[in-house]
Amino acid sequence: MKSHRRMVVKVGSSSLVDDAGRLSVEKLRRIVHQIVELQQSRQWQVVLVSSGSIAAGVSHLGWRRASITLPEKQAAAAVGQTLLMETYQHLFNECSLAVGQVLLTRADIEDRKRFVHIRNTMLTLMRNGIIPIVNENDTVAVEEIRFGDNDTLASLTALVTEADKLVLLTDIDGLYTADPRARPDAARISDVWEITEDIERLAGGAGSSVGTGGMQTKVAAAKIAVQAGTDVIVTSSRIDQVLLQIAADTAVGTVFHARPEPWRLRQSWLAHGPHPEGVIDIDDGAAHALRTRPSSLLLPGVVWVEGDFQEGAVVELTVRGHVLGKGITNFSARDLQMLLERRQQGERFYNLHEVIHRNDLVLIEGGR
Numbered sequence: 210m211k212s213h214r215r216m217v218v219k220v221g222s223s224s225l226v227d228d229a230g231r232l233s234v235e236k237l238r239r240i241v242h243q244i245v246e247l248q249q250s251r252q253w254q255v256v257l258v259s260s261g262s263i264a265a266g267v268s269h270l271g272w273r274r275a276s277i278t279l280p281e282k283q284a285a286a287a288v289g290q291t292l293l294m295e296t297y298q299h300l301f302n303e304c305s306l307a308v309g310q311v312l313l314t315r316a317d318i319e320d321r322k323r324f325v326h327i328r329n330t331m332l333t334l335m336r337n338g339i340i341p342i343v344n345e346n347d348t349v350a351v352e353e354i355r356f357g358d359n360d361t362l363a364s365l366t367a368l369v370t371e372a373d374k375l376v377l378l379t380d381i382d383g384l385y386t387a388d389p390r391a392r393p394d395a396a397r398i399s400d401v402w403e404i405t406e407d408i409e410r411l412a413g414g415a416g417s418s419v420g421t422g423g424m425q426t427k428v429a430a431a432k433i434a435v436q437a438g439t440d441v442i443v444t445s446s447r448i449d450q451v452l453l454q455i456a457a458d459t460a461v462g463t464v465f466h467a468r469p470e471p472w473r474l475r476q477s478w479l480a481h482g483p484h485p486e487g488v489i490d491i492d493d494g495a496a497h498a499l500r501t502r503p504s505s506l507l508l509p510g511v512v513w514v515e516g517d518f519q520e521g522a523v524v525e526l527t528v529r530g531h532v533l534g535k536g537i538t539n540f541s542a543r544d545l546q547m548l549l550e551r552r553q554q555g556e557r558f559y560n561l562h563e564v565i566h567r568n569d570l571v572l573i574e575g576g577r
């Protein structure tokens with residue numbers, strides 16, 4: 210049982226810099242003071258996911274954001290991240306709270322062992338009243354291992370910490386029916402109970418020169434978090450005491466409501482962490498069984514296998530080529546192939562070969 214409620218607060222670059230693009234201590238202070246108040250209420254543990262390292266570095270170095278290369282961006286992040294942390298440390302220390310820096314790449318979430326270590330570290334920081342401050346490890350993150358945007362990173366942080374609320378603070382007070390910069394007549398949506406394709410279509414790209422991903426990445430992040438049982442609130446950092454209002458369940462911004470039957474942590478990790486190493490295609494009967502009741506995948510349901518994976522690998526499950534979900538296989542690809550060949554030659558299997566245990570399975574499409 211959790212003794213505190215947990216809130217992951219993500220602050221976008223646009224909420225941290227002034228009009229000239231420099232880190233605004235005043236803006237940081239306003240956020241820090243609210244987190245301190247929540248933390249001191251002893252009802253909330255807060256994790257801060259802060260963007261801003263590239264923006265801070267670029268302005269500190271006097272570079273022009275519009276025309277910098279990737280290595281320059283990564284160099285700017287190296288400079289900006291220390292500036293960012295120095296400022297946070299100073300502001301939190303003034304209020305007698307310690308901070309801990311956590312820099313992550315996608316590869317850290319993909320690997321089950323690293324995932325567990327990150328979780329343990331975060332929980333230990335929180336248990337000791339220390340505020341984890343998370344950002345992408347921009348200086349080392351190459352394309353293949355990048356989150357690419359901190360909205361996704363924040364949703365995975367919410368997943369790792371099993372947060373009750375994920376707050377995405379930005380320069381606009383929620384999701385609108387269209388990007389209000391282009392459509393002044395757009396209206397704010399206050400509640401989203403299901404993230405349908407129509408909702409996804411409303412979201413456009415970044416609105417400022419420092420932002421990444423815009424509303425699109427926020428809606429995608431919300432999709433991950435609500436499925437893990439976290440309420441997601443997209444709102445403006447400019448609203449007075451916004452975090453305290455959210456903690457008190459006052460309606461602000463757009464609330465994406467947590468799914469009533471969320472995935473367990475292991476399923477969430479399976480769905481969003483590892484890349485599959487191969488494919489197991491199953492027949493309609495097996496798919497129906499998996500969809501309608503908690504069942505394991507047994508050998509008779511397997512149609513074909515692709516890839517060169519070992520037992521314990523994460524594989525994609527498909528039905529006639531359409532993605533159904535992911536699972537951890539108890540058999541290597543080689544052994545499965547052999548069993549399928551033996552079945553084709555007429556061998557009957559009386560002992561039930563369990564290919565994927567029901568606890569090691571997540572259905573992405575169609576749910577369960």
Ligand SMILES: Nc1ncnc2c1ncn2[C@@H]1O[C@H](COP(=O)(O)OP(=O)(O)O)[C@@H](O)[C@H]1O
Nearest residue numbers: 221222223379385387388413416420421423424
């Ligand atoms: N449907 C929409 N509703 C609200 N904002 C939208 C929408 N589509 C695009 N946006 C843009 O998303 C921007 C916020 O995202 P972004 O610039 O990435 O901020 P941050 O740096 O806080 O992550 C807004 O300024 C807005 O212009």
Ligand SMILES: N[C@@H](CCC(=O)OP(=O)(O)O)C(=O)O
Nearest residue numbers: 222260261262263358359421
């Ligand atoms: N990791 C990057 C931020 C990337 C990002 O998603 O930015 P934003 O859209 O402002 O939240 C940085 O610290 O500059």
